[in-house]
Each structure stands twice: as structure tokens, then as C-alpha cells.
Amino acid sequence: MKKFDIQNVKDTRSGFGAGLSELGKTNPKVVALCADLTGSLKMDAFQKDHPERFFQVGIAEANMMGVAAGLTIGGWIPFTGTFANFSTGRVYDQIRQSIAYSGKNVKICASHAGITLGEDGATHQILEDLGLMKMLPGMVVINPCDFNQTKAATLAIAEYDGPVYLRFGRPAVPNFTEADAPFEIGKALLLNEGKDVSIFATGHLVWKAIEAGQALAEMGIDAEIINIHTIKPLDEEAVLKSVAKTRCVVTAEEHQMNGGLGDSIAQLLARKNPTPLEMVAVNDSFGESGTPDDLMKKYGLESVNIVEAVQAVLKRK
């Protein structure tokens, strides 16, 4: 098992903030909108440096999505910022009609995704957002794994012409990808080559998958670990190539089973190469209050859960 060095421990939302701040300097067409969560989204630096390109919309997310759609008409590239719940479920129809169906170049940037928002509880957490967004025709859906990758993704989506959902989180997590590694939308990243099982992970679960891989190696199980930062379009070639070798799959994500990464991969494999598959994800449940660590344990999203899923799927191979 390959070694991964933790450079530091940082929140992915700060990666977004750093990326947006850099875009402010490098891309004069980028504008930002925020629904009264500028500090939480780490958009303050952009606001301070480019007040003429920053729009505070207040607690009015539906309007924010419409205004963002309008700003694209005339060539601006709007980045909207609020929590993932208020970036998706609250404004689904606005995104659907004014952005996705209208083909507008809006970047929907969503923090505090999943259950690791923590103590605020299920009203502010969301475990359905990937599913909601990937259902929209033409929507690109990205869920990077650490600070560096979130920053890189933020820079990359400004170069892409079309609607994008970029999902990141609140807690500090290991920052292990290379600082300046290029980010290619739709390209899965092979983190560790292995032959016994394919582990496809996204977001905060990528590091958990690496921890699981280390534990599995000690048990003599050689896991292939792939970071699926782009849920849609899914890198089908990378998935099929890995599965052709390993013949069994575990998916891992901080999301519902319904509609998430595991669902996408299961669909692909059912059509192209039926393969035993286990999902590490939340099973048809809302979250609740608690510390992020306690919640990840209670909802079965830890490395130990990935290890157990691997053991289960190996028996079905």
C-alpha cells in the first residue's frame, strides 16, 4: 500500500475560499454571490478584494439562483455560496429551470455538505444533494476530497462552460493531495493500485478509504483505491478498467445510498459488467446533532466500515 503524507489538516470549504480568492485575481469575469454565509463559506477574501464583483443577497437563496442565471447573460461567471442544503433542496426548481434547463454558466458552490456539519443537526445537514444535482440533465457534480483538491476544483470549474455543482464540507480533514495538482473534471484518480477489490470513494470518505486500505494491507488484502471527485460525468472507463481486474467493489461516500456515488457505479456495473458491490453510505435516514466524528461513527462512515464492506464483498466474489 502506497504511503500518503498528511501535509496538514484543513477544511475543504477553505480550499474553496482560497480558490475563489485566486480566481478573483486571475479571472476578471468571476463574480460571487452569497446568502448571508460569507464567513462560513470562506468568501470573505473575495468580498474584501473585489467588492464590485461580490453580491450579498441575504437569506434568499431562490433569488440568488435567479440572479446568478441573469448575470451569465452578458458574460459573467457567477459562483453562488451557501450551505449544501440551501444550495440544492431549497432551490431545486430555480436551479432546474433558470440554470440547468436554461444552460447557464453558474457554479453552485455548496458547503457544510453531509452530516459533518455536525451539531446543527438534520435541518442543516444534507445527504441527498448529490442525487438531486446529478438527476439534472447537463449538470456537472463534483465532490473533492481535501483542501488542495477543493481549491483546484474551484479553479477548474471557472474554465468549464456550463452549470456545475461543487460540494465541500465544514470539518478539518487530512490534506494529502499535492498542492498544485491539476484538476480534470470527470477524471477519476487512481490513488493505490491493487488487485483484490476496488474501493471507489468521494469527498471526505477518500481519506477514510486510504486508512481502510492500510488496514486491509495488514490483513493481506490488496485494495485498489480510486478517488471519484466527479460524480457526474462519471469516469466510466476508469471504473470498468479497475473492476475488470478486481471483480468486486466497495463504494464510500458521505451521502444517502439512494442517488449517490454508489448508486451511479451500481447502475454502470449492472449495465456493463455486473459485479458484487457493497456501499458505505447512509441508508435512508436523516442525520442528527452530534460532533462530526461521533456522527461518522454512528452512521457507519468510518474506515472500519469500509474494511467490513470489503470483507463482505470478498465473500461474494
Place this chain on the structure above:
Amino acid sequence: MKKHSSQEISNLSSQVRRDVLRMVHGCKSGHPGGSLGCADFLATLYFNVMEHNPAFKMDGINEDVFFLSNGHISPVFYSVLARAGYFPVEELKTFRKLNTRLQGHPTTHEGLPGVRVASGSLGQGISVAAGAALSKKLNNDNHLVYALMGDGEIEEGQNWEALMFAAHQKIDNLIVTIDYNGQQIDGSTKEVMGLGDDIATKVAAFGWEILHMDGHNTQNIIDTLGRAKALVGKGKPIFIIMKTEMGYPVDFMMGSHKWHGVAPNDAELANALSQLPETIGDY
């Protein structure tokens, strides 16, 4: 584009209304009532008021742009766009039929020239128009953004978010008109969801300039939009309350909500067309 006179626009409106009725009759669906009611306004906007280029460019830079929030009155929007030269008039006959660019509600998806955002799910147009108006300010483009919404539509909460936002941001290059016909699908707006009679005070309290307009008097529309333009750049968005009658001027269609979303049958179409002179030529 040449500025048409009030009389020329009235002639055009009669043709547009014939288009509307023939379109909804042709596919046995669609929304004639509000379309008829807004024919004079849209014809005036596109043939006298707006500086616009039928050689359509999505970015709308250096021209006035218009957003239709109440997308169900697509027949009148499509007719006016076609008559203004955005696409062939013959294409009106494809309205709501398979593989058409003239979808039931307007959309950019099929690339119809003249449409800059999809609308139909109500309450979203003012937000989009406000964003486009901000875009013009960022581009130092002195042209204006116009939008039309329905009075039933204002029941959607997003409108009130947008009203608040546009005033707060001093979006003073935005002219929103509300089609104040007092009707919606289930009945009169008073019966369905009373807004009180004084929408002017409500919107003014949000910080907008308010104007009133007779939506069936083309000279009054020209004059009122002229007054609106004179208010541009003074720190407030502009809201025009346009009194219209749903179904105007077809006698059996006026005065109720019944013709909101029903197509006329053959006899009803003939009756309605007999009340509307063919001034330019049917498609």
C-alpha cells in the same frame, strides 16, 4: 429597428392576437387569455420602446433585453418575436408540436432566437432580470432590462425576494411590468389570494418607483415606458402596474379567468378572428 407609431402598433397587435388564437387552436392547448391581454404591451415594447437586434445574441450586450416571467403567455411572446424578425413567422404553426423550438413555455434549450432564459415555473423572472441588469452595470452597458410578470404570479415568494434585492442593490436599469388583469387559473386574484387592492403601496414600500399604465392603449404604453426610461439611473428599480383585461378584445373571452388556459374550438376561433382584422397577413 424603426420606431413604429401607436397606430402601426395597434394594427400589429390585431395580427399578433390572430396569431395567438390560431397557434393555440392549432395545437388545441396553450394560454390565450393572458396572451391576448399582453399583445399591445409586447408589440409596443418590441416595435417602439426597446433598442434590440433580431440577429439574436444571447449575451444581449449593447441592446435592451426582455424577460418573460409568466412564461405561459408564450404565444404572444413568440408571435411578437417572429413579427419582429427573430425567426420565420411560418414557424408559429409548430407551436407546442413535437420537435418544435416553440415549446409550450419559452426555453433556450432548443435555441429559439429571442429567448434568454426558460420560464413557466412561476416567480423566477424578476430575479433573472435583476441579475441581467447587474450584468449590464458591470459591463458599463447603458441599455435596459425589461421584464413582464403576471399578477397571479406575484403570489410566489421568490418575487418578494427579488423586489427586496433589486431595491437594496439600487438596480435602476430594470423596468418590471406586472400584467394586472386580476385573474388566475382558479378564479379572480381576489378570490384565490387577495393581495389587497394596493399592490402599488406594497412594492413602493420595498423601494421601487411605481408607474401605472393602460395595457390596451398603445399611446399610453409608449408614454408610460418613456416616463419609466426617464427614471432610469436614479437609484431605484421601476415597477409598472399595467391594467389589462384577460382575453381582450374578444367579447366572449373577456371578463373571467375561463380563457386562461383553454384553446378555442373551430367555431370559437372563427368568432374570435372575426373580431380581429387581419392587418399584416396570417402565417
